[in-house]
Amino acid sequence: MVTIKDIARTLGVSVGTVSKALNGRDDVGDELRARIIDTARELRYEPDPIARRLVTKRSRTLGVFMLDRQGFGVRRNFGWLFLDGILRGAAARDYDLVLFSNTDDTRYERSYIDICRSRRVDAAIIVGLRGDDRYLEDVLNAPIPVALIDTEVSGGTATFVSSDNKAGAALALEHLAFLGHEKVATLRAPFSYPGRLRYEAWAEFAAARGRYRDDYIRDGDFTPESGMAAAAAFASMKDMPTAIFAASDLMAIGLIRGFERLGVRVPEDVSIVGFDDIPNADLVGPALTTVAQDTLGIGQAALDAVLDELDSGSRREEILVAPRLVVRRSCAAPGGAPDFLPEGSPAASRGVRRTP
Amino acid sequence: MVTIKDIARTLGVSVGTVSKALNGRDDVGDELRARIIDTARELRYEPDPIARRLVTKRSRTLGVFMLDRQGFGVRRNFGWLFLDGILRGAAARDYDLVLFSNTDDTRYERSYIDICRSRRVDAAIIVGLRGDDRYLEDVLNAPIPVALIDTEVSGGTATFVSSDNKAGAALALEHLAFLGHEKVATLRAPFSYPGRLRYEAWAEFAAARGRYRDDYIRDGDFTPESGMAAAAAFASMKDMPTAIFAASDLMAIGLIRGFERLGVRVPEDVSIVGFDDIPNADLVGPALTTVAQDTLGIGQAALDAVLDELDSGSRREEILVAPRLVVRRSCAAPGGAPDFLPEGSPAASRGVRRTP
């Protein structure tokens, strides 16, 4: 490992001068600076980040916490998708990421913020924090910048980042309306915060068109099983809806599987639209039309939020990232005509994406 | 931030003694040690990892590289699933993980090993390294312990960790045989190393039973599209196979979608078995029977490998982790009877798992 001391010695100057030259300070002669930079390159000098952060007190490192009490892991926890955006943003701004997860309880014994303190990370991004978390207080009063993604809580000194759930639901509902659906039901997930927002959008949309009906509301718990149960319930109605807005893809797929089992065709007999755009949602038969969360954008927004706060001290309360509609094959016009999306669709004008 | 200096001062002892006491060295009086530990706790002292690693030259930190030239990200890159096991193992052994990914090229300008050196990480786990990687040489000659997961290369000083692909394929083929299939084709992916192994298992299995046929081999590239193309090819055969072993789930699902479009029913007319158990493979219709990679076990094995090498200096060349068969609904007996798995199935005796 070559150090500034080495380059100082080979040039017969002092380490202080080398440090200044390398850090672009203006109190060093132009000619000397050039020589210093040259030999630094020749010697393949690399500043030691450890030593630097010991004196600067900043680590250029972020803590990322993937909270996952159910132990779903990368495989089944949507929150991991935000990591793409976080990683991309961190790389762009030259920060390192240290990753924590509480799938087991090993590190759950300490508050996330405590972990941050002991690791000397500059800021934290926490995915999936829940309202009853034992360290909630700590997080909301953290002394470092914190962004919360995919969370049911907000407030405190943290920045709340999420999809614009109501806008996203509106996208789906407008699409169904545009296809000609008037009898649009919802499978909601009222126990969760985003679930409630998505439901509210449905309720407002239905009410605005005079189409609000209590019996077009079913409750699920985000699982495919709850979707299958709801399919049976909807199928047994005398006045069955022609389209269903599910508050999550998993439930939407459950609806599809449930209808399939009952001989109800999707999309010919009933259109289904989901929310999230989970991995491989395009591979279930029929490929799912859904509201895609901009996971990349959310991750990046969270990262930018904490780093901006670090740089400028200015904190954002809340960042809502626009989702977009992904039109695939689980929705059709009520008659059973193939799905289509002509110019002028209200959804299209607000960020629709069409995939084969 | 309270330092050892603080606790030394409040106790009227020297920092050296405090350091020793806190690090469990035996050359310090029991009574003094107790008092030191007590006041350390009272002062809520936290050792500064930065300062420590500057002097010890060890960071208790691992570098994890998710290589992903296609930019698939968490959403579509199977390799991310290994992170669960890596995280779990790291938490258990009290190591931190710093995560890198090359979805963009920002950090791709430097060798992964270089990045490790500059970050002073103790060891590295690299997921998805390819044979034509520009830094291959560097990786194979790394001065720190390295584990390679889900990779086409091996050799050098790195530990190679992967699923036992041939054993996994055999599991699938034995299952098909047990169901009564004699005309078993394969959709292979010969351009990849695991793909070749899976194919070899098919070829050996077929040959051993006198059932090897060139026209039961089709080539794909791991995409659903290649599966759909293969479905068309198989469907047009005069002597169509009754079962197909696909070298990946994505291709298996492509086969299903392709057959669906052609009116060939799965599993009534043809059974499909995949490999990997990608997320939501249980949600495609019909739920996919497949060989599940033990992603958790692989991640943990890789982590243990590098840490063991760090501790003991003993390196493993290769670690093969046993996959298991997951029986779902895409396979049936040739006649079209519902799929079943009675006691005594050869697959069952070697780690089958049945899911609804």
Added chain:
DNA sequence: CTGTTAGCGCCTTCAT
């Protein structure tokens, strides 16, 4: 057993 001394590699006053 305990204290003293020297750094680890870098940055930053403060002199010169």
Added chain:
DNA sequence: ATGAAGGCGCTAACAG
């Protein structure tokens, strides 16, 4: 414009 010196927080000899 350059150099010398001190220190970030900790560990590791080496003395006593």
